[in-house]
Amino acid sequence: MSSKAEKYMELNNHSFPKDDWYYGYYYDMKKICHNCARCGNCRWTDPYEMKEARFGKGCPTNAYHLFDGYSCQGKMDVILGVLDGRLNYDNNEKLLDVIYACDTCGACDAMCKRSRDTEPLKVFLDMRAKLVEDGQLLPQHMPIIDSMKKEDNTMMGKKADRGNWAKDLKVKDLSKETAEVCFHAGCQISFNQNLWKVGQTAIKILQKMGVDVGILDKAEACCGGKAYDMGYRGQYTTMAENNLNAWKTAKVKTVITACSDCYFAFKKLYADQGSEVQVYHLVEYIDKMIKEGKVQFTKSVPLKVCYHDPCHLGRRTDDYTPGKAISGVYDPPRNILKSIPGIEFVEMFRIKEYAWCCGSGGGVREAYPEFSQFTADERIIEAIATGAEAIVTACPWCEAQFNESVDRQNERLKVYDIIELVDQAL
Ligand code: SF4
Ligand code: SF4
Known part of the structure; x- marks a missing residue:
């Protein structure tokens, strides 16, 4: 068989050499990259759903850089180049830039799932995890990771100040008491004083609805979702274990949050870790209460x-x-x-x-x-x-x-x- 035919068979059977790159999720990365049809749909919203051409773009990083290397399709090509050894992996600042100048918003992922049954976001996130594992870190991320390690938050705040948003509320402290429901404020509500009102109003409304609710106060830890999206999976796991243990001690059965990042972490990532705690975003809980006439x-x-x-x-x-x-x-x-x-x-x-x-x-x-x-x-x-x-x-x-x-x-x-x-x- 010619080497071209062998290459074709290799690509179609996904029978790649079994070195470090191809075990576990790294194997899937290459498989997914090969599934990319280079159709470019990931840069746009669905044409059948598009209401106005001015607002037809879907990928922020492609719209900002106006260079395809940053788009979802471009990233797939760049990652495949790295996996195939055609592009330099070590100490490649441009590679870090292409992989990290991305919101991980998943707009491309939605379009690609729809048009190509492919999940490109998984590839970007796995590539970030691989870079971090290999010590190829983006310097701008270091303050956030240090803040998570030392103070359990992403906002460079002090752990001791985490519960300040609730200091004037009468609400159970789940580091000392137990409750059916834990309201998880998250880092942004806890440390951005302009947004304290969101947490305070949430507690007021939940109490008004008769919910047995408490907060972890300064014992609350960052959900870890940002660490996961940045590729720091070990740091994510530490954060998740902190919260899961605290909920267990406080006999919490349900967690409600007003933060979408926390919701994603609890609903998707913690569930993958075996968490059985019921998770609601506040909008789901209030919608349920409206439907029940409460x-x-x-x-x-x-x-x-x-x-x-x-x-x-x-x-x-x-x-x-x-x-x-x-x-x-x-x-x-x-x-x-x-x-x-x-x-x-x-x-x-x-x-x-x-x-x-x-x-x-x-x-x-x-x-x-x-x-x-x-x-x-x-x-x-x-x-x-x-x-x-x-x-x-x-x-x-x-x-x-x-x-x-x-x-x-x-x-x-x-x-x-x-x-x-x-x-x-x-
Ligand atoms: S939509 Fe999917 S298949 Fe099409 S170019 Fe983008 S990543 Fe590739
Ligand atoms: S996840 Fe990144 S590549 Fe995909 S649409 Fe969002 S900014 Fe663009």
């Missing part, structure tokens, strides 16, 4: 709003089944907003599995601030184009990004976490 809105909130789907609440939680729609928590926030009297709800151009990212994911907020800001600014421009007076989201990371973007662009658009509107309507 929450009734009595006040009008006269406001025209659009809703931003956080990536980690939507497509990043997808249980991939070929041929099926990309799953995610899309309906509960919309049901809530449509139930509030006075609210006029309008959809954005890119929604649900095709939503444009806020620009805070995957470590880019910290490592690539200009790219991160470009991503947020684009979403704010889209929100304004809907004619809405306010953009509503269900994630403190998105809210922080949007608040900064509105200030930077000197726009008058209001930014809300959905829980604030729920509070106004009760």
